[in-house]
Amino acid sequence: RAARLFQVSLDEIHRRTDRMFAGLMVVQWLAGIVAALWISPRTWIGATSHIHWHVWAAIFLGGTISGFPIFLACKQPGTSLTRHVIAIGQMLTSVLLIHLTGGRIETHFHIFGSLAFLAFYRDWRVLATATVVVAADHLARGFLWPQSVFGVLTVSPWRWIEHSCWVVFEDIFLCISMRQGLRDLLNVANRRARLETVNEEIET
Numbered sequence: 001r002a003a004r005l006f007q008v009s010l011d012e013i014h015r016r017t018d019r020m021f022a023g024l025m026v027v028q029w030l031a032g033i034v035a036a037l038w039i040s041p042r043t044w045i046g047a048t049s050h051i052h053w054h055v056w057a058a059i060f061l062g063g064t065i066s067g068f069p070i071f072l073a074c075k076q077p078g079t080s081l082t083r084h085v086i087a088i089g090q091m092l093t094s095v096l097l098i099h100l101t102g103g104r105i106e107t108h109f110h111i112f113g114s115l116a117f118l119a120f121y122r123d124w125r126v127l128a129t130a131t132v133v134v135a136a137d138h139l140a141r142g143f144l145w146p147q148s149v150f151g152v153l154t155v156s157p158w159r160w161i162e163h164s165c166w167v168v169f170e171d172i173f174l175c176i177s178m179r180q181g182l183r184d185l186l187n188v189a190n191r192r193a194r195l196e197t198v199n200e201e202i203e204t
Helices: 002-039 053-075 080-100 105-121 124-144 146-150 159-203
Strands: 042-045 048-051
Touching: 002 053, 002 080, 002 105, 002 159, 053 080, 080 105, 080 124, 080 146, 105 124, 105 159, 124 146, 124 159
Parallel strands: none
Antiparallel strands: 042 048
């Protein structure tokens, strides 16, 4: 009985967090468009001007990144697939925002904030998925296009490891916190199960 109560409570946490991320991703998508319009709305070639491709990336790429996680959060809330797709989408949103701002170090804090939000799931595997996405992005763009992720034209080939280590550093503390949260949730389930057993015995 305690195990069932624990699972029900955990499923409700997953569903509630899915709904939170659905709203958050809409806000982030709109924020990315605003950032693109504010930083570099147009590009000039001689006397002619065109809408900067960053704006189109924020609209269409940002919408693609956010669209599928939002769809799953609405149609299949609480599933493991939804959690991992949201983790991937959230990290790719961070990647896009970092690119749109020219690799500013301040925007990298969006990654750490996203990890803290993903910890609401109380599932270490979600954090692992997010960490792999961030590390892979920093590795690939660090070699191919370092300015878009680090804000400089040339960087050390090992800089992506430094950034990944900071992400893992936060993951460790978040996992400790999640473990304590799961332990508390299980204790509540055990107390509730014992109370229900006592009530049933009294009624009998």
